[in-house]
Amino acid sequence: MERASIITQVDRKEEHLSPLRWNPGSARNLFATKSRGRNILRSLFCCFSTQNVGQFPEGSKHPVPPEESNTVSKSNLPQDIQCQYSRIPDTCLLPEIEPQVAGRLCLVIDLDETLIHSSFKPISDADFIVTVEIEGTMQQVYVFKRPYVDKFLQRMGELFECVLFTASLAKYADPVIDLLDKWGVFRARLFRESCVFHQGSYVKDLNRLGRDLNKIIIIDNSPASYIFHPYNAVPVTSWFDDLSDTELLSLIPAFEGLSQVEDVYTGLERLQPS
Template identity: 70%
Template sequence: MESSLITQVQKGDAVPPAKQECNCRSSLSQRGSFRATGPLSYCWVYSVIAGLVKKSSPTKPRSRSIFKALFCCLRAQNAPQPPPCQDHLLQTEENGLVAKIPGTCLLPEVTPQDQGKVCVVIDLDETLVHSSFKPISNADFIVPVEIEGTTHQVYVLKRPHVDEFLRRMGELFECVLFTASLAKYADPVTDLLDKHGVFQVRLFRESCVFHQGCYVKDLSRLGRDLGRTLILDNSPASYIFHPENAVPVVSWFDDLDDTELLNLIPVFEELSQAENVYTGLAHLRTP
């Protein structure tokens, strides 16, 4: 989930630095670390979710209203609510896969090429890219987006090593893009970003659950075995329902020396071999 989702790269933007984090971040009660074992040496901070911080949203100027209308994570009073996945009706088949009832879950049947693979849900903004309404001289993409009858140019920076990361993820996992931003922005950005067709499915804001002022990505609604499902996201609020399935990632804005995605590749290579993601994550986590 995008922590600010199209927060600005430079000072002086419509969203001040103090507001660049999601208004609905979860509080963190514990800090530990993941440490790859064996030949892997990379470790990163793993946040354990304690609770959701409830904050009211003050009246914002029109620029913030446009911002909120397009991108996720800011409070919305009338967010669309999709029908829940009827998980209590799902049964586990002998091969361990979830037997889905057609039309009840967010994902279609697993494709033949992804049979047997762990499903990984990947966030977009501040995880793979960073976007801004303000012109950026080194933008990788410029995407026109219509908001309230006016076309706005969105300037998009790709996180360093994102191409290599996505290519490897596509080889190892069933990959699902899941963003709380609107499709009118996220879909064209993903068209440009996903050069190799890694994402089998794209899920947008309407697929989130609006919970206590936040757009939450409820993994139980996917129609996949939770023991074989991971989520990569920079915002703990987005996986508040399933923190035990999460691989946290540091938010990215404009650091061209960032190596987070590159360092995560060996971690995901190990997780892709785990029979159960809970066991795999526990193996990587240190107290």
């Protein structure tokens, strides 16, 4: 395995997205303004060869990664979305909801380029360094925190049942999250083996979490990650090294508003470009 394949990242060449804000007085659909689409290039840090494609689960046209065995159910959601699923499968990725977060919406949060950026290149001012074993050799990964990530995570932990869901491998992401999440914000952690491998990308199928779809929001920098459920998504721009970035800070009021809604589809209609 190449060392870069443990991390799922995107290319820097992405369309810039406008910041989002909470606008309770508006009824315009967020996704009508986002329908231009973004040219998402294949990950620089992820393997996309045909040998990664797993077996097709029963009743599904879409394979899961080789190490994942849970089944995927079919969808009756909008026809323009080819890959969505309508019922909660018998085997769920998440445990039962903990009493401390009962009644909250579930917020699924991506890791790389959403909260942090990691590099194998030695850099002196990294926020922290993790060591990962790759084919018997210990490699150091240098991790940079996105501006305001601490404040964002702390507030999200107060409002939602937070789940970390990354397409990177656990042996890299788990120690990163240990250092990043000092407050125990994440109630669960999901890694690459929990994704569905679809058309060269690792997709996060929200229906497999074991929560009602109208109670789940995903925040992610890569539209390919939430292609099965785009109407549950709050897109963010990919972050690499811009220390003046304020996107996570500006999203806090939006999520404070979303945390109060009964149905995320209705709530996300009020999330507008500023």
